[in-house]
Amino acid sequence: MNTKTTASLSIFIVTSLLLCTLVGCFQAQPVRQYTLTTEPPLQALSQKAVPTTILIGPVKLASYLDQPRMVRRHSTTLINSVAGHQWAGNLTEMISNKLVAEMGALLQPSPVFAYPGTAIFTQGRRVALEILRFEGTEDKTAIIEARWTLFDLTDKSILKTQSSLIHTPLTDDSYEALATALSQGLTKISQEIAASIRPGKSE
Numbered sequence: 001m002n003t004k005t006t007a008s009l010s011i012f013i014v015t016s017l018l019l020c021t022l023v024g025c026f027q028a029q030p031v032r033q034y035t036l037t038t039e040p041p042l043q044a045l046s047q048k049a050v051p052t053t054i055l056i057g058p059v060k061l062a063s064y065l066d067q068p069r070m071v072r073r074h075s076t077t078l079i080n081s082v083a084g085h086q087w088a089g090n091l092t093e094m095i096s097n098k099l100v101a102e103m104g105a106l107l108q109p110s111p112v113f114a115y116p117g118t119a120i121f122t123q124g125r126r127v128a129l130e131i132l133r134f135e136g137t138e139d140k141t142a143i144i145e146a147r148w149t150l151f152d153l154t155d156k157s158i159l160k161t162q163s164s165l166i167h168t169p170l171t172d173d174s175y176e177a178l179a180t181a182l183s184q185g186l187t188k189i190s191q192e193i194a195a196s197i198r199p200g201k202s203e
Helices: 003-025 091-106 175-197
Strands: 032-034 054-061 070-073 081-085 112-114 125-137 142-150 158-171
Touching: 032 175, 054 091, 070 175, 091 112, 091 125, 091 175, 125 175, 142 175, 158 175
Parallel strands: 032 081, 054 112, 054 125, 070 125
Antiparallel strands: 070 081, 125 142, 142 158
């Protein structure tokens, strides 16, 4: 093998090694996906009135939350979302489904549905929610800030508007613990809303 051939072979080997290294660097990192947890069965609030239909929605997310990635806040102005840690579905839909299920348990026998639905109801209550914060913090706390409005379906009037700010400690610094703590915070919001919806008299 002459000197020229040896040099060409060396260049080929070095180039191949570099390409392999680059390909390895740019390989997609594994993605971990998380769901909101289902809390233990909730005890229904006592109701002395005739059951009334409850609609939940629409649920809206602040624009920075409307993404697959989970969010952690590091300061007033700095947030971080990691590609490898994502919600296992549409976050708005997951929150809505959890609220419907939990308020359905708390307000039984009143039927609770997601809004908008296929059926048209002219009596009952509707709750619209805006999620302003749904994130973890550096001090191992999950924070949910929500603004919700309670409407009367009969005349579309506003019965109540309230803000909820829920702090839930994380058991550790993992994203799994963050998902669990955010789920627990949503349950507290469900309980707050259900307590305000619980009818005090017949419809």
